Amino acid sequence: MPSTYQIQHRSQLLNALWFYQDRNGYIPDHAVADLARQLNVSRVEIEGVISFYHFFLRKPGGKxxxxxxxxxxxxxxxxxxxxxxxxxxxxxxxxxxxxxxxxxxxxxxxxxxxxxxxxxxxxxxxxxxxxxxxxxxxxxxxxxxxxxxxxCDQPVTNIQYFPPDGRTVFFRPYQEGVALRRALVIGPEAVLEELKKAKLLGMGGAFFPVHLKWQSCREQNSIEKYIVCNADEGEPGTFKDRVLMQTMPGLLLEGMLLAAFVTGAQKGYIYLRAEYRYLCKRLMQEIASFRKAGFLGRRILGLQGFDFDIEIQLGAGAYVCGEETALLQSMEGQRGEPRPKLHFPTERGLHQQPTVVNNVESFTAASRILELGTDHFTRNGTATAPGNKLLSVAGDCDAPGIYEIEWGMPLGELLERCGARDTLAVQLGGPSGELVPTSYSDRRISPDDLRCGGSVMIFNKDRDLLRILRNYNRFFMHESCGICTPCRGGNFILSRQLRRLQQKLADRSDLEQLHDWAAMMRAASRCGLGQTAPNSIIQAIERFPDYFDGITSVDDAQLLRQFNLEDATAAYDQITKKQR
CATH class of the missing domain: 3.40.30.10 (Glutaredoxin)
Structure with a gap:
């Protein structure tokens, strides 16, 4: 193995850092100096990139x-x-x-x-x-x-449920190339029309119509365009994209090929989170198989001008890189900080060129729509959200795993299917999503009602709500990129308020302050992380009032009676006694 990494472009920086991390178990000083010299930037700039990512170490981290x-x-x-x-x-x-x-x-x-x-x-x-x-x-x-x-273990897929009577979209036999060949027959405009009729929404949580994103990129007057798969599945409790990449990576690649065919892009990337690095081999094997079959490379399936290939870009541990502009920054060798929303990625994305960014499930669903036809997709779900959705179900239930539901399934039906009993609360869409009580059992999981990007965490009545909320808050504090004060400072202030609640030193005014700080974060944070970080806290206060009545005081006098001067000065007294 060579001792140094020859870097040609800033976008190779993450790969270079992984080279040194793998070789040494950390990134040594000489590597930082060498990369700074090759890129003609300061060492501080390289240090800034390294420090942003969780899995890059600057001192030996063990064999x-x-x-x-x-x-x-x-x-x-x-x-x-x-x-x-x-x-x-x-x-x-x-x-x-x-x-x-x-x-x-x-x-x-x-x-x-x-x-x-x-x-x-x-x-x-x-x-x-x-x-x-x-x-x-x-x-x-x-x-x-x-x-x-x-x-090491081979994680099981745990596919627990999919619709009967042939109504499954995802978990059915897959034959590579069927969707792509149909697309080449009907043409790019017809592909867009199929996705439009299917009303396919992005499956990452924002639920933006897929056909509009692809059409926007298609309309850009640029020779250089990109297709990027966001496989940085970092929302706590989510693992559906992992299962899709484990079981049917070809569906993902074919979905990216469809996007390339529609938009005219010639280069694609799978931005794979570092935590899924063990899936690289499987994905690379599938990419090689597609190249051998003529589905990737030049003149795909003999069509002049249809050139497209796919590479894997490994992330390095940063939740915020699930945000599409932060992901693009990371791919360019920068800190994964979200960009100001001046342009859509379909206008100025990777390297400031038109770029489609969709997640694994979205590309996979697009493949199935072209393969099976719009009618198969739209016979499931609701009028406004047809089709099926993959949910990652975990926590206090008998059958955790993957559930392919039809949009519109009542929450209570899902809880019954997974064997959840004595449930206190359900977290939909991760800590940034919806925290709901079981009184919501008749509500339907759909973009129009209970929105869920994929994570379903179930908590029974033995669990403490405040412990859950403090765990969420620590997660957001750690994962905030820190570039904007509302998120960086807001999450810290939320942590102080939650601590007061835990210590039983809070009254109703503290709950009002939590509402005020949450409103500020939602209005002023730069990206979705800060805007949604307070969601579960505020929902818990509003939807579990009895719990918070039990841990807050009614008046300040009661709080003063709880204050113990001896306990408060115990550490000081112990130190001063030792010094006498």
Missing amino acids: HQIYLNNSILTKFAGFSKIREAFETATGARLGQVDPTGTFGFFETACIGLSDQEPAALIDLHPFVKLTPQKVHQIVQNLKAGLSVEAI
């Missing part, structure tokens, strides 16, 4: 780097016991490297394995359904010299 998922589902599934087991087995405290330099032990946000918790990544390979005994066996095997690849 084997362990990342334990710290999402709320893992916390409830036994995080503390697994943490203790790793610390005992490796000799490394959380956030540190053991004295021998063999193991680095860290925590990370949701890794897309919520249906198989507790879970961890070791050298970015998955280990699921961890127990203390399993942890000790894993570490023993690594100490004995076994490779991580040899002992």
Whole structure:
């Protein structure tokens, strides 16, 4: 392996940083200096990019780097016991490297394995359904010299439900090339018309019509255009895109090919989150198969002028890169900070050229519509949102996994199908989505009612709401890019208010302040992260009033009676006594 990475363009920076991270277990000083010299930028600028991403380390992180998922589902599934087991087995405290330099032990946000918790990544390979005994066996095997690849788990797909009577869209036999060949016969305008008739919405949570995005890119007068698949599935509790890439990556590639055929793009990228690095091999094999079959490359299926190829761009651990403009910044070798909304990506996207950005499920659904026909798609769902939706269901239920539902399924039916009992609350669409009580059971999951981009986390009545909300808040504080004050400062202030609630030092005015700060964040934050970070907190206050009545005081006098001067000064007294 060469000792240095020859970088030709700033957009190769993430690949270069991964080269040094893989080679050394961290990014050494000489690598920073070399990359700065090659790109003719300051070392500080390279440092700024490195520090933005969770999986890039600037000091040795151990021969084997362990990342334990710290999402709320893992916390409830036994995080503390697994943490203790790793610390005992490796000799490394959380956030540190053991004295021998063999193991680095860290925590990370949701890794897309919520249906198989507790879970961890070791050298970015998955280990699921961890127990203390399993942890000790894993570490023993690594100490004995076994490779991580040899002992890691293969995450199961857990496809629990899809509509009967042939109404499934996603989980049916797939034959590569059928959708593409039909597209070449009917032409790009007809492809757009098919997607329009199907009313296909983007499946990432914004629900923007797919045909409008593709049409906008098609209409741009530019020779250089791009198709980007957002496979940075980072919303806590979501794993549907992982399952699609595991089971039917060809559907994804074919969807990207359809977008290229419609828009005239010649280059495509799959921006794959680092937590899914173990899927690279499967995706690369499918890309190679498509090239061999004549579906990728020059003159695809013999059509003059239809040239298109796909590469994988590996991310490095940043939730905010799920936002499409932050993702594009990351692909250009920058910090993944969302761009000001001056232009749509279809106008000025990657390298300031027209770019279509859709997620895995959206491209996959487009493939199925062209393959099966609009009528098959629209016979399911509702009048305004036809078709099916993939949901990642996890938490307190008997059958966690993937559920392909028809848009419009009542929430209560989903809870019954997954075996949820004694439910307190359901989180739809991740921490930035909808937190609802079981009184919403008759409400329907659809873009017009209960919106859900894919994550369904179920909490029973043994769970504490405030613990859930504080976990969400810590997640947003950590994942905020920090570029705008409303998000950076707002999330911190929310954390202080939540802490007051936990300490039972809050009254009703504190709840009013939470509402005020949430309104400010929604109005002034630069991107969706800050705008939606307070959602679950405010929804909890509004939808679970009895809970908050029980943890807030009515008046200040009651709070003063709860104050204990001796407890408040205990640490000070202990220190001063030692100094006397």
